[in-house]
Amino acid sequence: MKKVLYSVLCGVLAVTLFAACGGGSSSSAGSAGKAGSPTSEVEGIIADYQAEDIEIQQKLEKLAKAEKPDVAELTKLAERKQQLDKDSEAKLDAAAKKLVGMELPYELSEGLFYSIASPLTVTEAYANGKEAVAAVISFRIKINEPLTVAKGESTGYPVCYKYVDAGGNVVGASLKYPFGMSPNREAVELKAEQVLDEELKLSYDMPKYGGACKVVFISKEEYDTLKK
16 A cells, blocks of 8 residues: 655645645645644644754753763653653644545646546545654546557556646656556456546655645656656
8 A cells, every 4th residue: 555655844744735735727625734624733743843852952962062961861851852752653643643534635637538536535644753644645537538448558548647836846746557557457448437446546755755735637748758
């Protein structure tokens, strides 16, 4: 199962960033970023953790530079740090589970062989350490026109997408193969408006796609250009 990592090392939860760009020609606004929403709760937990962690680190550095370090104080700070990590991850995990069911906004380019048949929805989420949330985001596609996918053909009909930041700059691109990668797969006959049974799951890596705020589904030609 693909997992999409939402790191907040930049100080903002990625699911909030996805909503920050607003809607597109075919988009779902969701509830991300609203005051009191699950994403704002996650952001608050992480911000509190980072602030206290910095405070502890600064005190530890100061003590370490002292001519005669206060061993008792060092021990106290180490214990405080350990408890902070434990409590923060537990709080973050509880808050992350509230993200399940959230819909993420997207934009769909023209001329694709498919449409988005179901919202991009968080189906699983949990804490990944003290400063990140891992999530699984699922959706289905609908075939626009009758389509025949030959036996064993797997790369001819990819679902390509790019990530853009708030300024519209592309920060990354990826793709999925909705008909699988097996050379032994039988030919597939699809009718217009037919929804695929198989759910697709976005691949997201915040360190790689840092700053992304919107997913845009694109053509294979545009994807190839971006990858050059």
